[in-house]
Amino acid sequence: MTVVACTFGAPAASGETEELLTVARKLSASRETALRWLVAGPAPRPQLEELATAYGITTIDHIDDPELEAVAPDASVEALAQYCASRPPATLLLSQTFDTRLVAPRLAGRLNATVMMNALDLEVAGDALLVTASAYGGDTRAVYELPGDRPHVIAIMPNATTPEPPPDAAAGAAPVIEDVAVDLSAVEERIRLVERNAEEGPRLEDAQIIVSGGRGLGSAGNFALVEELAEALGGLAAASRPIVDDGWADSARQIGLTGKIARPALYIAAGISGASQHMAGCAAAKTIVAINSDPDAPIFRYARYGVVGDCVELLGELTRALR
Ligand SMILES: Cc1cc2nc3c(=O)[nH]c(=O)nc-3n(C[C@H](O)[C@H](O)[C@H](O)COP(=O)(O)OP(=O)(O)OC[C@H]3O[C@@H](n4cnc5c(N)ncnc54)[C@H](O)[C@@H]3O)c2cc1C
Structure with missing residues (x-):
């Protein structure tokens, strides 16, 4: 079963995408499973190809649906649930952001999967996955053992890892981009974004x-x-x-x-x-x-x-x- 790194729209300038691809690549290497990068929402393909090549990703699944252009938790959950129904992942990884906090737990509910938020580190232990996560409001770090008999949805904290492309990746072949169609016509967003502080300048x-x-x-x-x-x-x-x-x-x-x-x-x-x-x-x-x-x-x-x-x-x- 596959490890899927899921991002939304154009890769974030902050390096979150690179961090996620690093964690996903290491996990798929330890598990000896396939790795796919799922991009939900419109995103510039040359940028996706460049990042995928640098991070040793050979397959990108792209849900290029305009419904996913803005923050859309209901549409995102539906799109990802449809994707997982056709290509069931063993582990789906997301960067933990304000938006994915609204998506990960609900997606896990739909998939009957384990969900882990605040993850800092992943380690394979036989069939199980050991997830180190920040717990009790950041007071402590806890290690959770996730059994291997069901899929996992895991949200990785920003800056939990340093982006690390594999040394030989840049010379690799261009990734294959597969278009994935989803039907979001029945989705009605229940959360309406009223205001979001626009951040300008360095972060x-x-x-x-x-x-x-x-x-x-x-x-x-x-x-x-x-x-x-x-x-x-x-x-x-x-x-x-x-x-x-x-x-x-x-x-x-x-x-x-x-x-x-x-x-x-x-x-x-x-x-x-x-x-x-x-x-x-x-x-x-x-x-x-x-x-x-x-x-x-x-x-x-x-x-x-x-x-x-x-x-x-x-x-x-x-x-x-x-x-
Ligand atoms: C669920 C939850 C989430 C939270 N999230 C966050 C978060 O994201 N970020 C965050 O910061 N907090 C967060 N908090 C609050 C956190 O618990 C602390 O209350 C907060 O960090 C304390 O802020 P402080 O250090 O500025 O104030 P204080 O704890 O009041 O400390 C002030 C310090 O200044 C020192 N001091 C006083 N005068 C001087 C002086 N003249 N010169 C030098 N030192 C002086 C004092 O000795 C003291 O150590 C959260 C709390 C909860 C419950």
């Missing part, structure tokens, strides 16, 4: 340097200190959830379980306590630097470098020194 998920501020900043105006240091370092500013909730920073800046998951080379956390839900979004950073006035703050358990002090004072000093 936290891709940033190499992030300066992040928390409640220890003391006031909304002090978030400017975080932005100034980020700019001086050529990085991006980010925030903990409470200061987003209080309107000190835009929601697109939130790092954590219910925000963005980043994997920068450098993460400077200023006035952030280090709650597990925040760390779920930044613990994979290569180097964490913490500035906190409380020497017992949990963030120091994660930080390679820690400064016990007033972040309001230190952020300004650091920016001045850099400038």
